[in-house]
Amino acid sequence: MIEAVVSNTCPVLGQTIRESQFRTRYNAVVVAAARNGDRLKEKIGDIRLQAGDTLLLETASSFVSERRISRDFYLISTVPDSEPIRYERSRLAFALTIVMVVAAAVGWLSMLQAAVLAAVGMIAFGCCSPDRALRSIDWSVLLVIAAALALGQALDSSGAAEVIATGFIRLAGNNPWWVLVAIYAMTTLATEIITNNAAAALIFPIALSLAKQLDVSYLPFVIAIMVAASASFATPIGYQTNLMVYGPGGYKFSDFMRIGIPLNIVFGIVTVFIVPLVYPF
Numbered sequence: 001m002i003e004a005v006v007s008n009t010c011p012v013l014g015q016t017i018r019e020s021q022f023r024t025r026y027n028a029v030v031v032a033a034a035r036n037g038d039r040l041k042e043k044i045g046d047i048r049l050q051a052g053d054t055l056l057l058e059t060a061s062s063f064v065s066e067r068r069i070s071r072d073f074y075l076i077s078t079v080p081d082s083e084p085i086r087y088e089r090s091r092l093a094f095a096l097t098i099v100m101v102v103a104a105a106v107g108w109l110s111m112l113q114a115a116v117l118a119a120v121g122m123i124a125f126g127c128c129s130p131d132r133a134l135r136s137i138d139w140s141v142l143l144v145i146a147a148a149l150a151l152g153q154a155l156d157s158s159g160a161a162e163v164i165a166t167g168f169i170r171l172a173g174n175n176p177w178w179v180l181v182a183i184y185a186m187t188t189l190a191t192e193i194i195t196n197n198a199a200a201a202l203i204f205p206i207a208l209s210l211a212k213q214l215d216v217s218y219l220p221f222v223i224a225i226m227v228a229a230s231a232s233f234a235t236p237i238g239y240q241t242n243l244m245v246y247g248p249g250g251y252k253f254s255d256f257m258r259i260g261i262p263l264n265i266v267f268g269i270v271t272v273f274i275v276p277l278v279y280p281f
Helices: 022-026 063-067 090-105 111-124 130-136 139-158 160-170 176-194 196-214 219-230 240-246 253-278
Strands: 002-006 028-035 054-059 073-078
Touching: 002 063, 022 028, 054 063, 063 073, 090 111, 111 130, 176 196, 176 219, 176 253, 196 219, 219 253
Parallel strands: none
Antiparallel strands: 002 054, 002 073, 028 054
16 A cells, blocks of 8 residues: 655646546556545545645555656655455464464463464464564563563562552451452552553462461452453553553553443452352352
C-alpha cells in the first residue's frame, strides 16, 4: 500500500480516475482518495483528480523506486505493515501452533520451550521472514514486563511485600470470609502494579499461612488468588496483553482505569461469593 500526493504537473489532472486509465498508466489501483484532509466518498472511478489529492494505492513493490523521482506526484511513501497476508502457509502455521499447545499441555516441553520451537519453526518453514519477525517484537513491552518482574522480586526479597500484605490482611480479623475478601483485594492491587505472576507469588505464601492459622482449607484462598491475579483490567502495565493494545490502540492510562476498575469490582464480588460455595472453608 502506497500513499501518493498528486502534483500540479500530473498529466491526468481534471480527468476522472476511470478516464485517465490510472491502473494501466501507473500499474497501480486507487483504493481511496482524500482532498483537504477529507476522504472522497464518491465512487473511485468517478473521482476527478486535482492537485494536492492524496491517493491510497495498491501497487507492485517496485512502484516506489520507479516513481519517487516522477513529476506526477509530490510525495510517495509506503504505508507501514500494509504488505498482503500470505495465506499459502497458513495451514502449516496452524499446525505448528497446535503442536506447540499440545506439547506444552501434555508436559513434553515447558511453555517457553514449546513457544520458542514454534517460533523457530515458523521462520524455518517460511511462514514468517526473519526481518518481519524482528520488526514484530515490541521491545518496549518486553522492557516493561521485565521491569515489573524485577519490582516484584525486589518487594519479595526485601520483605516489604509481606509486611504490607500481612498488615492489610490482618485488618480482616479471624473471619475466613473477610480474610478471603482481603486476599482478593490485595492480589488485585498487586497484579495491577507488578503483573499476575509476581502478584500470585507474593500473596500465596501469606494466604497459606493464614489458612493454617485459621484452621481452614487453603483452597478457597488459592482460587481467589488465581482469579484476582488474572483479572487485571485497571492498568495497562498489569498484564502483557494490556500493554500490547495500549500503544497500537491509542489508549490512555485513564481509559483502563475507567473501564477496568468497575470490571475488577464485579469480578471480585462474584468470586468472593461463589468460591466459598464451591470450595468450602
